[in-house]
Amino acid sequence: MTITTEFVLQSPSLPLVSIPNTLQPDEVECLHALCLQPDVQVFTVQLDRDDGVSKEDLLTLDEVVEVDSIGETSDKTVYKVIVELEDAVSEAFAPDFEGVQLEPTVITTEGWYETKVFKHYEGFNEFRKSCEKHDISLDLTSISPDPSTSDDSSQNGLTERQREALTLAISRGYYESPRQVTAEELANELGISQPSLSSLLRRGERRLITSSLGSEAQLQTITR
Incomplete structure (x- = not known):
């Protein structure tokens, strides 16, 4: 039975956590595919325009290799950000946990807020163990079964x-x-x-x- 999970990942090795910690926007919304491509280094990042975070600000961060401005919406500034990904992160996400990301990741000073669907609880449990093995803490916020079976x-x-x-x-x-x-x-x-x-x-x-x-x-x- 598939399950939908919401959780927070916390580790200084996670990419882009330096943005809220250093540049101090309330939150960063990004699209990523670490659950499918564990060595991905390119992220689409959306920031509130009112936060005033510029391309130059992002380039001051140690993990950021390259930044391209994609454009703006009515309230967001969108960047393509290339980062240096730590080995621990690639290894933590490398196994196939049969999980699919449902929504963009929200990054705050507390960590990565994730929503993922797993084919079964065992897949989620293996994912949690892999994170913890690589010093990435996982704080489960909610877990629910497939709505069609509830x-x-x-x-x-x-x-x-x-x-x-x-x-x-x-x-x-x-x-x-x-x-x-x-x-x-x-x-x-x-x-x-x-x-x-x-x-x-x-x-x-x-x-x-x-x-x-x-x-x-x-x-x-x-x-x-």
């Missing part, structure tokens, strides 16, 4: 943790205008950090919208 409450694709965060946010007036509660207050109530809360809400919102409007492929077709 009850109706999971059929919109939300994990239990996402549902909990969204339900609390709605009940406390987070989505009201003006907001009745801050993200920091919600995070404290859930016993997690503010970046963790923001990640849960953003991913939950995305899944609800995708579930309501159709698959990502359908959405891309509509917007063309």
Whole structure:
């Protein structure tokens, strides 16, 4: 039975963690394929324009070899970043764990926030062991079975943790205008950090919208 997992990876050897740690944007969103190509060195990085992180800023980081500016959206600046990948990272991701990345990785000072689907729990467990063997800690945030094999409450694709965060946010007036509660207050109530809360809400919102409007492929077709 397939499972959907959300977790945080922490290690100074992970690529791009130097961006929030050194340049101090709240978070970095990147596309990567370490689960499929363990030696990948090219990442597409998206940063909030308000953070003011430039190509020159990125080039000051020791791990960064080359940076190309791809362009801008209404609120993001997009770069192609080539990094020097440490051997420990390649080795940790090298085995085939039969896992597929669902969403872009969100990188904060706390680490990599990941959402992956594994064909079975054993695959995820082997992935966790491989990370730990190479000094990459894995903090599991949520794990849920394939929605098709679970009850109706999971059929919109939300994990239990996402549902909990969204339900609390709605009940406390987070989505009201003006907001009745801050993200920091919600995070404290859930016993997690503010970046963790923001990640849960953003991913939950995305899944609800995708579930309501159709698959990502359908959405891309509509917007063309």
